[in-house]
Amino acid sequence: MDYPLKQREVRLNTLRTAATLVEREDRGPMRPVGRRRGARPGGLYFSQKMGRHLGWESKNERNSFFHAEANPDIATYREQPHTLRVRIDGKLFSYTPDREDVYRDGRVVVVEVKDVFEEARDPAYTAKLDRCAEIYRGLGWDYQLVEKVDIERKPQFDVISKIQSHRRVAVSPPEVRKVLNALRQGSAPLSDLRPMFDFGPDLPPRKWTGLSRSAFGLGGADIAQ
Numbered sequence: 001m002d003y004p005l006k007q008r009e010v011r012l013n014t015l016r017t018a019a020t021l022v023e024r025e026d027r028g029p030m031r032p033v034g035r036r037r038g039a040r041p042g043g044l045y046f047s048q049k050m051g052r053h054l055g056w057e058s059k060n061e062r063n064s065f066f067h068a069e070a071n072p073d074i075a076t077y078r079e080q081p082h083t084l085r086v087r088i089d090g091k092l093f094s095y096t097p098d099r100e101d102v103y104r105d106g107r108v109v110v111v112e113v114k115d116v117f118e119e120a121r122d123p124a125y126t127a128k129l130d131r132c133a134e135i136y137r138g139l140g141w142d143y144q145l146v147e148k149v150d151i152e153r154k155p156q157f158d159v160i161s162k163i164q165s166h167r168r169v170a171v172s173p174p175e176v177r178k179v180l181n182a183l184r185q186g187s188a189p190l191s192d193l194r195p196m197f198d199f200g201p202d203l204p205p206r207k208w209t210g211l212s213r214s215a216f217g218l219g220g221a222d223i224a225q
Helices: 059-070 123-138 156-165 173-182 190-196 205-217
Strands: 005-011 018-024 043-047 052-056 074-079 083-088 091-095 099-103 108-114 142-147
Touching (some): 091 123
Antiparallel strands (some): 005 018, 043 052, 083 091
């Protein structure tokens, strides 16, 4: 299936090159799962924040979704958001980033996910990423390269992973209101939230992680504590 595309030319006075930014009209991924080159495993992750499945090409990419899903400052995010086509020294190259995050304050961050990134091993690829980062900055966007060690940093990742594993647990409106009231004065460590709920000592772990997920979505839980 071919998707209707739209494109715009990017010309920046600070760069001696022009770029074309191509994206799908429906804002879907440029390389949907099942149509990507290579034999890398892939899968689908259902985002409650976005209300749809997002495709991933590696478990590292999937794990990076967990952070975007739990971060209350991120309003929306999408995978494989666009493709940059850039000509440098007469040569044309294309680049499709892994994710685009749009923050509630309007900031846009383009994200590249790597297991490990060693600049010296591939100078040409590093130069390509640097040029793309310049183009994004010219558009007023930020560019971020994150590695596996950053994504799986403890204790944040352990907490996020546990909440993700129970993200389909139902949480009632009265329980959500308790979270809201607990966070009315601002953020609070996650460890301080549990005593604020009058559920007794036998609150099931799945229910607790569901309430924790609500706390993240409402913007007040500190996963580091």
